[in-house]
Amino acid sequence: MDWTYSCPHCDAALNPDVSIVLRADFGEKKMLVGLNPQPGNYEVELPPGEGMQPGSRWDFSCPVCDHSLVSELSDELCAIDMSSQGERHRVYFSRIAGEEATFVVSAEGMLTDHGVHRDQYLERMVHRKYMR
Numbered sequence: 001m002d003w004t005y006s007c008p009h010c011d012a013a014l015n016p017d018v019s020i021v022l023r024a025d026f027g028e029k030k031m032l033v034g035l036n037p038q039p040g041n042y043e044v045e046l047p048p049g050e051g052m053q054p055g056s057r058w059d060f061s062c063p064v065c066d067h068s069l070v071s072e073l074s075d076e077l078c079a080i081d082m083s084s085q086g087e088r089h090r091v092y093f094s095r096i097a098g099e100e101a102t103f104v105v106s107a108e109g110m111l112t113d114h115g116v117h118r119d120q121y122l123e124r125m126v127h128r129k130y131m132r
Contacts, residue, residue: 003037004083008090012064014080019045022069022080025059026052032063039091039102040114054098070095074121077101092125 005014014020019034034045044052052058060069060078069078077092082104089111094101100115103125113122 002084005037005091006081006083007062007065007067008069008079008081009067010062010065011081012062014062020080021063023061023063023066024052025061026056035093039104039112042100042115052097056097058095058097060095073125077121092121094121 003015005020006012007014014022015037018037020037022033022035024031024033029050031047031050036043046052057076061067062069069080071077071079071092073079073092076094076096078095079090079092082089082091087106090105092103092105094115094117099117101117101121102114103118103121104111104113105125113125
């Protein structure tokens with residue numbers, strides 16, 4: 001595995017296997033979901049029989065400490081930490097089902113951006129610094 005993801009609040013590992021495991025809540029619906037660890041890959045593993053209505057806004061949280069992952073940068077983005085080859089980065093991703101927008105940010109600024117919906121967040125991300 002090239003990337004190790006963790007909670008920015010408790011530092012718990014979020015991808016013990018292949019997927020990034022997060023708790024997802026939408027109204028009364030609560031479930032664990034698996035996100036693909038490759039930035040820009042928007043495959044989501046859901047429990048059998050479950051779905052995410054496009055356009056619905058989900059609350060993602062750490063399955064270990066239960067802290068919300070909603071970003072201070074935008075109410076529409078969540079943030080988790082990523083370690084790769086000894087370097088630590090912050091990954092921001094859209095919490096709107098069906099929206100494709102992901103940003104990998106380092107202490108020096110944005111490293112990569114992905115997704116067809118990234119433009120609506122790009123201005124906020126360009127000057128963003130990684131903060132702990």
